[in-house]
Amino acid sequence: MCGICGCEQTASGLGGYHTHDHVHNEVAELCNTSGLPRTRMVQVEQDIMAANQSYADANRTYFTERAIFVVNLLSSPGSGKTSLLVEAITLLKTRFPVAVIEGDQQTSLDTARISATGVPAWQINTGKACHLDAHTIAHALEHLPAIDGGILFIENVGNLVCPAGFDLGESHKVVILSVTEGDDKPLKYPNVFHAADLMLLNKIDLLPYVRFDMNAAIEAARQVNPKIGVFAVSALTGDGLVAWLEWIMAGIDHAKERRQMALLARRAALQHELDSIDLQF
């Protein structure tokens, strides 16, 4: 029985509300018989990824203020990410500060390989998680020395699905596809190829032994992302590495320009603040 008007309508639905076909005391058309407080609606309009995005934005500000060029490397397990990284580091480390964040579900085997090159590396073991997120990157930075004006490589967990959805604050996502995989992979795992700015086709030294159509792979990637850049490389023979290194060095120059622009913007903001004080007094 309704506790407000005594009608015989039974409660149904959440919070014990029931509707009436009559009006009591011109006050309530909905009565709450459950004794629980009334429910109410809250408009939220919030992206679930907003928390990750705010960490990513903070990381990006940190990198911009220090002119650090950040590359987030994505691929399937076994595409040669670490080998490619070791080769690039060997060629870059005499000219620029370099550091590496390694993401793996388990073990620090990759960090051991990177550390052997002499550059600082920090391992993140994601445990059950299938990707790195911006918050773990922020904490990893606490363990690395300053590399102002240099390059930070983030080797993501070997996974062509989940890492695509997580902005880490990087300058670019780079996807690696090796010729021992299928040339139709960009169509099978489109999100990661859509999120990346550059695709490295690795292990091209194996092309004579595998059925892999380079043009088909590039066409598939461009179908998903018309703007994606492509370099064909071999970590083993060094073929094509120069083009990739030039791309990295252009990125380092760009990071320096961005730092200058950020500093100029900060100076303008401070000047504006000073001017407003002058007016007040």
Place this chain on the structure above:
Amino acid sequence: MHEIALCEGLVQTLEEQAGSHGFRRVHRVWLEIGSLASVECDAVRFNFDIMARGTIAENAQLDIMEVNGTAWCLPCGLTVDLHRFGDPCPNCDSHQLQVLDGTQIKIKKLEVT
């Protein structure tokens, strides 16, 4: 993809919203998920039930509204439907498409006490 992480984020967001909007219990959640977000809605429902246990959202009903992806076709100069990445423009078959909508995973509204 990472539906467990998404549901963790969802429950965490609900706990934060409870503080800012002053509620103690969530009865119903309306989510908007874009078709290009690479999210399996059934996996979200399953994981949400598990992740919500022992929180303010325990036993809450989850309503998922799926939103179709749209893109701007450069050759056509039109907004067109894009159901998944890699599909061509339905008008001109071009792949010169810039995604406009459909990648979101968003909480729209809540029913709370």
